[in-house]
């Protein structure tokens with residue numbers, strides 16, 4: 765009997781944890797969606813969105829907030845002011861080392877990434 769109650773409690777705790785995670789994810793998705801609506805016209809909004817996309821998809825290779833030694837992956841704070849090259853690389857990848865993102869990121873996402881990269885140019 766003791767064991768059964770223990771199991772039931774464990775299941776209940778697990779169910780609560782799963783529900784909590786699911787609702788946290790929903791909240792995040794809603795936040796992202798509303799951020800997207802409000803930011804279309806503001807540069808800072810684009811930078812912030814780009815920063816979030818970068819943190820999710822790019823930072824594990826290019827460094828948190830673009831801070832890296834620039835050895836294995838380029839230091840994007842030093843990337844030239846060349847939007848065409850940026851969009852091209854992000855969409856199609858480069859040298860089989862930088863992965864292509866054309867199937868994953870929308871043009872808007874890439875534009876926001878560019879806003880973020882531009883905002884960090886030449887900074888610490």
Ligand code: HEC
Nearest residue numbers: 821822825836837838850853854858859861862863865877
């Ligand atoms: C798997 C690791 C990895 C991920 C993830 C990654 N990159 Fe890269 N990236 C690289 C490497 C490696 C290079 C250097 C490629 C080369 O020049 O051979 C590179 C190069 C670049 C360049 C320079 C290209 C040029 O024309 O010189 C840009 C810009 C860039 N990445 C942006 C991004 C963005 C934006 C993301 C997220 C959407 C991202 N990368 C995600 C590994 C990665």
